[in-house]
Amino acid sequence: MIAIIDYGAGNIFSVKNALDMLGIESVLTKERKVIENSDAIILPGVGAFPWAMSELKKSGLVDTIKHEAAKKPFLGICLGMQLLFDKGYEFEECDGLGLIPGKVDKINEPELIIPHMGWNMLEYNIKNCPLFEGLPGNDYVYFVHSFKAYCDDKNIVAYCEYGDKVPAMVWNGKYVYGAQFHPEKSGKIGLKILQNFSRLIK
Template sequence: MIAVIDYGAGNIFSVKNALDYLGYENKLTNRKEDLERADSIILPGVGAFPWAMNMLSLSGLIGTIREQSQVKPFLGICLGMQLLFEESYEFGECGGLGLIPGYVDRINEPDLVIPHMGWNRLAYNHSCPLFKGLTDDEYVYFVHSYKAFCDDKNLYAYCEYGGRVPAIVSDGKYIFGAQFHPEKSGKTGLKLLDNFVRFTEEVR
């Protein structure tokens, strides 16, 4: 079973619908026991970083997320990816989950439209279980004004938007983050989600 964390941060139903379409058992939940029993966990999110961290704190799930992400596949999506990092500078400095080294800050490109919104091409930086079956000409859907700043070893894929924008990050073990919305990225996004679940089955 895939646990999709429901902490009031949006886009959970589109993620669930994508998993339902792929035929995988999943559950929207804010219960610690469900995260502990799940085979893998997805952390969606849209909105502001400090607000989302406050909602996670109120849910009482931060400790459980940190523990479970070390022993089973964990995928953060959009804001959920940004929350994986140590801190963000959105509306001031705010601590994150600290699962991947790095920070989040505004895309500072005065000649570009912000937010970065629409389809952009993935460029791969390291091999990753999520990329199985994908080509070098895959496009995915982004909607964000802030981006991650991290070490090259944690940057698994990126897109170009006034420079490299991290698109897929990972700790190299169980933790993955997607800045774009797989559930809104057509066949490519569905393939990424399918690969995440297949990776879950491989390591279970």
């Protein structure tokens, strides 16, 4: 059972819909017990960094997430990926979950169209990431964001090119993965990535 953390952010049904389609059991929840008893966790989200962190704090989930992410597969999606880092700078400086070293700040290139919206091709930086197993190559996924991660290259599994490089998938080398793109909105490639994630469950 995958727990999809529901903290009131955006269109979380789409993650559930995608898992349903794949025949993977999941539940939308903000109950600590359900999260602790799950086999894997997805942290979705659209919206602003400080708002999302304050919602997680209000639900008393920050420590639960930190604790569980050390023990079982954990995937942050879009804002959920950005929250994995130490700090965010959307509107104000704000502490993140600190699961991967780095910060989140504006895509700072004045000539670019912002948000970075649409399908962009994954460029692989680390081979053998289990989430990318079996992808056919020339893999396009769907992005929509105005902030990006600034972190060590060793945590970046794949980039995409938008002006400078944009971290598309990050990984702490253990259980914690983060996708800047939306696998649940990235057609078959995205569904395959979600299926790969579910296969990490022991």
